Amino acid sequence: MPKEPVAVVGVGQTKHVAARHDVSLAGLVREAAVAALKDAGLTWADIDAVVIGKAPDFFEGVMMPELYLADALGAVGKPMLRVHTAGSVGGSTALVAANLVAARVHRTVLTLAFEKQSESNAMWGLSLPIPFQQPLLAGAGGFFAPHVRAYMRRTGAPDTVGSLVAYKDRRNALKNPYAHIHDPGITLEKVQSAPMLWDPIRYSETCPSSDGACAMILTDRAGAGRSPHPPAWVHGGAMRSEPTLFAGKDFVSPQAGKDCAADVYRQAGISDPRREIDAVEMYVPFSWYEPMWLENLGFADEGEGWKLTEAGVTELDGDLPVNPSGGVLSTNPIGASGMIRFAEAALQVRGGAGEHQVDGARRALGHAYGGGAQFFSMWLVGAEPPTR
Amino acid sequence: MRDVAIVAFAQTDHLRRTDELSEVEMLMPVLHQVLDATGLRTSGIDFTCSGSSDYLAGRAFSFTMALDGVGAHPPISESHVEMDGAWALYEAWVKIQTGEADTALVYAYGKSSPGQVRDVLTRQLDPYYTAPLWPDSVALAALQAQALIDAGDTDESALTAIATRSRAAAADNPHAQLSGEVPAGDYLVRPLRTGDCPPIGDGAAAVILAAGDTARALCERPAWIRGIDHRIEAHGLGVRELTESPSTRLAAERAGVFERPVDTAELHAPFSSQEVVLRKALGLGDEVSVNPSGGALAANPVMAAGLIRLGEAAARIHRGESDRALAHATSGPCLQQNLVAVLEGESTHA
Numbered sequence: 001m002p003k004e005p006v007a008v009v010g011v012g013q014t015k016h017v018a019a020r021h022d023v024s025l026a027g028l029v030r031e032a033a034v035a036a037l038k039d040a041g042l043t044w045a046d047i048d049a050v051v052i053g054k055a056p057d058f059f060e061g062v063m064m065p066e067l068y069l070a071d072a073l074g075a076v077g078k079p080m081l082r083v084h085t086a087g088s089v090g091g092s093t094a095l096v097a098a099n100l101v102a103a104r105v106h107r108t109v110l111t112l113a114f115e116k117q118s119e120s121n122a123m124w125g126l127s128l129p130i131p132f133q134q135p136l137l138a139g140a141g142g143f144f145a146p147h148v149r150a151y152m153r154r155t156g157a158p159d160t161v162g163s164l165v166a167y168k169d170r171r172n173a174l175k176n177p178y179a180h181i182h183d184p185g186i187t188l189e190k191v192q193s194a195p196m197l198w199d200p201i202r203y204s205e206t207c208p209s210s211d212g213a214c215a216m217i218l219t220d221r222a223g224a225g226r227s228p229h230p231p232a233w234v235h236g237g238a239m240r241s242e243p244t245l246f247a248g249k250d251f252v253s254p255q256a257g258k259d260c261a262a263d264v265y266r267q268a269g270i271s272d273p274r275r276e277i278d279a280v281e282m283y284v285p286f287s288w289y290e291p292m293w294l295e296n297l298g299f300a301d302e303g304e305g306w307k308l309t310e311a312g313v314t315e316l317d318g319d320l321p322v323n324p325s326g327g328v329l330s331t332n333p334i335g336a337s338g339m340i341r342f343a344e345a346a347l348q349v350r351g352g353a354g355e356h357q358v359d360g361a362r363r364a365l366g367h368a369y370g371g372g373a374q375f376f377s378m379w380l381v382g383a384e385p386p387t388r
Numbered sequence: 389m390r391d392v393a394i395v396a397f398a399q400t401d402h403l404r405r406t407d408e409l410s411e412v413e414m415l416m417p418v419l420h421q422v423l424d425a426t427g428l429r430t431s432g433i434d435f436t437c438s439g440s441s442d443y444l445a446g447r448a449f450s451f452t453m454a455l456d457g458v459g460a461h462p463p464i465s466e467s468h469v470e471m472d473g474a475w476a477l478y479e480a481w482v483k484i485q486t487g488e489a490d491t492a493l494v495y496a497y498g499k500s501s502p503g504q505v506r507d508v509l510t511r512q513l514d515p516y517y518t519a520p521l522w523p524d525s526v527a528l529a530a531l532q533a534q535a536l537i538d539a540g541d542t543d544e545s546a547l548t549a550i551a552t553r554s555r556a557a558a559a560d561n562p563h564a565q566l567s568g569e570v571p572a573g574d575y576l577v578r579p580l581r582t583g584d585c586p587p588i589g590d591g592a593a594a595v596i597l598a599a600g601d602t603a604r605a606l607c608e609r610p611a612w613i614r615g616i617d618h619r620i621e622a623h624g625l626g627v628r629e630l631t632e633s634p635s636t637r638l639a640a641e642r643a644g645v646f647e648r649p650v651d652t653a654e655l656h657a658p659f660s661s662q663e664v665v666l667r668k669a670l671g672l673g674d675e676v677s678v679n680p681s682g683g684a685l686a687a688n689p690v691m692a693a694g695l696i697r698l699g700e701a702a703a704r705i706h707r708g709e710s711d712r713a714l715a716h717a718t719s720g721p722c723l724q725q726n727l728v729a730v731l732e733g734e735s736t737h738a
Contacts, residue, residue, distance in 0.1 A: 003486050024516060056448035057470065062519075063443035063511040064470060067720040070620045077638065080620040080725065081479065084442075084470035086449050092467055096479055103485035119515075125448050241436075241466035243456045256463035371452045375466075 003102040005385055007224035007231035008346040010040025010217030016180040016331040019118035020211040025060060026072035029114050032213035033073055036110065040217040041228040044074035047217075048106035053083040053093025053113040054335030055370075058125035060116055073112065085239070087283070087370025089113060090214065090338025091377030094366075095237045097218050098379070102234075107220050114213035115333035122209060122334065141206060141286060143372060145198035147251040148288040152200065154252060157291060157306035159200055163191045164309055165287035166205045166329060172316055173326025175355035180210045180331040205287035205329070212333035214340045221385070232346035235363070235386045236267030237379035244372040251373055257296040260376040264365070265298070268380040269388055273298045277380070278361040279321050279348045280314075281341035283368045285328045290314060294322070297367065297378075316356065324348065324356040338368030342379055349383040392484050393603040393610030394731065395596050396425040397699035397706075402565040402591035402687035405501040411445065411592075412457040415497050418594040419457060422493070426596050426606040430459040433596075434489030436466040437480045439473035439496040441691050443508055454497065465489070472496065473593060473695030474618075474656075474717030474727050480597055481616055490599045491606075497592035498691035505588050505690060512720060514623060525721065526585055526659075530577035532630040532722045533661035537579060539631045542664045544579055548572045550660040551583040551685055558682025565589045565687040584685075586658040591689030593696045604734075611702035611713075611731040615643030618727035623720070630722055633669040639728040640670055645714055650730070652677045652704055652713035654697035658684040662723055666716060670728075676714075680704065694718065698729060705733045 012035025014020070020028055029052075037043060050073050052066050062068060066075075066082040073080075085092040090113040097111035123139060152159065170186045173179035194204035224231040240260035242249065261273075270276045280299070284290045294305035299320060308314055314322035323329070325344040328337045345366035347353040358364075363382045369375060398421035406414055423429060436458060442450045451468050460466065469475045473496020480492035500508075506524035513519040536542045551570065558567035565587045573582030596606070603610040619635035619642075622628055640646065653676050657663040663678070672678060679685075681700040684693050694717025701715035712732045719725040 001487075003488075056442050057511075058442060058448045060515070061511065062515045063441065063508070064719070065515075066471075067512050067620075067724055068514050068623050070724075071622050071624070075620050076622050077619060077635070079618050081475060082470050083467065083479075084451070085468050086452060096467065096482075099479075099482050099486050099488075103482050105482055105485060239465055239467055240463040241455055242460050242463040244452055246456075246461060248461065254463075255461070259463050371449065374452065374455070 004104050004220045006098045006101045006234040007219055008216055008381065009219050009224060009227040009231045010036040010042065011343045011347055012036030012039060012215040013178045013340065014212045015178055016210045016212035016333055018209065020116065025065065025116050026069055028116055028211065029069055029112055029213045030072045032215040033110060033112055036215035036217050039229065042217060046108055047074060047110045049079040049100055049109050050075040051081045051083065051093055051097035051109060051111045053089040054115055055087060055089055056125055059122050059334065060119045085370060085375050087334065088338050088368040088375040088377045089370065090336050090340065091342050091366060091368030092239055094216060094339055094342045095239060095377055095379065098234055098237055101218050101220050108223050109218045110215060111218060112213060112215040113336040113339035115335040116211045117209040117333065118211050141198040141201050144286055145201050148200055148286065151252045151288065151292050155303040155306060161291055161306045161309050162200065162205050162287040163188065165284065165290040166191045168315055169323050169327045169329040172324050172356055173330035176325045179326040180208050201286050207285040207328050207332035210331050210333040212331065212336050214336045214343050216343050229352065230350045230383065232349045232381040233385045235380045235382045236264040238263035239377045241375050244374050252292060253296045254373050256374060257369065257376045260378050261297045264378045264380050274320060277363050277365050279324060279358040279364040281325060281344040281364065281366050282322050283328055283338060283341055284323060285332065287329060290322055321358045324353065324358055338377065341368055342366035346381050349381050390485055390599050391612055392481055392597055392599050393612045394698065394702035395598045395603050395607035395610050396422040397595050397703050398422045399563050399593040399696055399699060400591045401563050402589045402689050404565065404589050406499060406590040411497055411499060412453055414590065415454055415495060415592045416457050418592050419495060422594045422596045428491065428596065430464065433491050433493045434465065435480055435483045435492040436464055437468065437476040437492065437494050439469045439471050439476035439691055439695065440498060441470060443511055444498050444500060444690055446502055472691050472693065472717050472719055474698055477595060477695060477698055478616060478618060478727065481613060484597060484599050490602045492597040493594065494597065494695065495592065495594040496692040496695045498689045499590040500588045500690055501590050526577045526580060528721045529659040529661065530580045533579050533659065535630045536661055536664055541631055542661065547584050547660040550663050554679055554683050554685040557680050558686035561681050561686065563687065564682045567682060567686055580659060584660040586684050586688035589687060589689055591687060591692050593692045593699055595695060595699050607706065609706055609708060609733050611705035614730040614732050616729040617642035618725065620725040623724060625722060631665060633665050633723050633726060636666055636669040636726040636728060639726055643728045643730050645670065645728060645730055648712060650676060650712050650714045652680065652701060652710040654681060654701040654715045655679055656684055656694045656697045656717045658688050660685060665723060670714065694727065701731050705731055
């Protein structure tokens, strides 16, 4: 029996900010969940199961927070699963929820991811000593900067490309009321003159620390038929993992990312992603990852990704808009960031992205990655139900 | 639903301390055992899922290194739950139900020895109102045990009998941490004595799942998962009736436990008093062999102990010692979240 088609009928986000002092963790997740239910025209009673994800428990200092959050998410008496796949977790969580519907185990599932970085300190959470391992003590940017440098050397990309991405994403964020960083005075010169943090990554090319949550309601064909707003249909979804460190690893373009994209395109019947996909929500925590992932995801040949960025192809009005929402660069509640990419892709094909809507978007890719660029999760959503 | 079976199971010897081993080193032997038992290699596994906890490991992203032990190049389709490995098995079962996978490797591990697990588990509690008081897991279980005694559901000697039976059963389990004669011991937190409480230790487990004819080809007598379900209850102990486990009851109904009698039940009851609650919720009579492995009172590697219940139940079916077994896993304080599965040998599948 073929899989049940899966539809996204509700999307909810909190306003993402540096510190949500007005809500508890429970209040934060409930705000996103209630917004998603409202969008779907459903109530708590319509939800069969809850799938929740977030990045490390150390970021808020709550071990297995799904236990404490069960009440706030209406999960009492229901199945509740907790996913944790590092930075890719928001995407992985959505895929686990989608599988519950696709397998016909449940008909309507609430999936949610969150991070409340203000209740702890992510850098501290990542800096606990690890037995048997050499400490890196360089932060996330310190880990990724050498790989950006390797990309520049390999492709000959001029050192101006990273700032173009940051300038674009921060301008896009101004059109997204939920985005964390709203800087109406943004200019390219401001981005370019920001202090260097981890050469070649400037402060202006890094993601913020955000509090926020994102929720989606996934349902089957019958559920989609009752949806008050157009659903987004899942045409393909996949996860791929590879080890953190091994001799053959290509940190610039990891094989796991290539394989994951290829699997999603195969499921969705996409042969030319550059032409057939209308919008991309890509996990870009440091600006240079846009050109790098353009190649990794098959939108550009090797060495050519930066040329798309430089030519304006990835601008909101370009022919392959990347991160119309402003992306991770403008909003980073870590555990939720992947799900926001998946949800924003869904909003695009539902025509519900507001001011940052890509005109006529019919197919959109949501992308997330995590760990040392070792965990990948992606989905492709469309305005029409899948035919295969 | 597709027919899916547990076709291989392996666990470490569970030990009070494993200072000389990293988590990956602890895990590697059990991964090799289940692969060798089936003849599969990583390239022949369609989906991999694991369960563990960063808080036990004392650091963020602790599971990322465990992946190295799996051999993930070329890249694999893989996921992780920050839960007991029983829920990783559930995620893998769902993946096989979608038709996207025919085989799955599931593993779980936990080392309690580097920290104070009683203190660590307090960090699971409501972070604003409860966790700051540091109520530890034994104290919370003692509240539940006292509520059971007050309700007339058990008494201290009945609890001791559960502990005695479990550890006697563990004498036949070479992996168990505690086995044989144990005295009831002193009170740890009244009314629970040391004998009513689980040992603290380190361990890992791995399982291979397979669908339909693949399962038959990999295992002489597959342990078919006839039903599996899990449910969660409210977090606050003040809003729960601690002598009951409605989530276990509901999960068992959904898993089809009550359709026919089971002959074996592997219950994840780290405290003797919790077996009383679970037996009642599951309607288990004296004719059912409960925890023939010794259960969590004999070895309780946190995050793996639930997966081990599924593995132990499956292994009894593999060996022909059971035809229809129930396996249970729990998470959270005082049995907050519970998973129930029904496993059967081929002969009873009409």
